[in-house]
Amino acid sequence: DGGITQSPKYLFRKEGQNVTLSCEQNLNHDAMYWYRQDPGQGLRLIYYSQIVNDFQKGDIAEGYSVSREKKESFPLTVTSAQKNPTAFYLCASSSLTGANSPLHFGNGTRLTVT
Amino acid sequence: LAKTTQPISMDSYEGQEVNITCSHNNIATNDYITWYQQFPSQGPRFIIQGYKTKVTNEVASLFIPADRKSSTLSLPRVSLSDTAVYYCLVANNNAGNMLTFGGGTRLMVKP
Numbered sequence: 001d002g003g004i005t006q007s008p009k010y011l012f013r014k015e016g017q018n019v020t021l022s023c024e025q026n027l028n029h030d031a032m033y034w035y036r037q038d039p040g041q042g043l044r045l046i047y048y049s050q051i052v053n054d055f056q057k058g059d060i061a062e063g064y065s066v067s068r069e070k071k072e073s074f075p076l077t078v079t080s081a082q083k084n085p086t087a088f089y090l091c092a093s094s095s096l097t098g099a100n101s102p103l104h105f106g107n108g109t110r111l112t113v114t
Numbered sequence: 115l116a117k118t119t120q121p122i123s124m125d126s127y128e129g130q131e132v133n134i135t136c137s138h139n140n141i142a143t144n145d146y147i148t149w150y151q152q153f154p155s156q157g158p159r160f161i162i163q164g165y166k167t168k169v170t171n172e173v174a175s176l177f178i179p180a181d182r183k184s185s186t187l188s189l190p191r192v193s194l195s196d197t198a199v200y201y202c203l204v205a206n207n208n209a210g211n212m213l214t215f216g217g218g219t220r221l222m223v224k225p
Binding site for chain 1: 203
């Protein structure tokens with residue numbers, strides 16, 4: 001089955017530690033995105049990438065870093081500089097062919113930092 | 115990127131038709147209107163997409179007036195399982211723009 005896999009589903013870390021969230025897609029999509037969602041809130045864009053080895057900051061990139069070394073993978077690192085890292089993190093991808101390709105989302109990683 | 119405005123929440127009863135409107139006054143010529151549904155602790159999933167007039171699929175209809183400054187998602191005969199948050203996204207995904215979601219509409223379907 002084609003899709004997006006985020007792992008792990010739940011992640012716990014101590015304050016001051018960096019943590020990397022995994023996102024893998026086998027849809028052959030060019031574009032990938034990372035969103036953050038806080039309880040009862042909408043999705044906020046952290047980073048996005050349209051092509052391998054290139055990515056752009058979203059609305060709330062501070063305290064986060066990404067890499068796009070392979071088309072299938074777009075890992076997100078939550079650094080110790082992120083003031084409030086506890087949140088639900090969603091990865092998405094889309095094709096850049098066709099008129100307007102919708103986003104495909106993973107099922108998220110819930111990060112808790114104490 | 116076109117900013118969107120949706121009602122924060124709506125209530126309905128099983129079997130009713132639900133219409134959720136999204137306002138997007140500064141929609142660009144190349145923008146499409148896409149609706150997503152999100153259940154708790156899951157990623158959003160695509161429902162329907164349109165550019166103008168009316169689009170219908172097996173789960174919903176999307177009405178877009180000629181000026182494209184708003185759109186209405188119509189869910190026929192909702193059931194309890196339609197309780198979710200619904201997001202309207204107005205963008206051209208292929209244009210390299212940031213895809214920024216609004217706050218969404220929380221739909222509660224009651225028995």
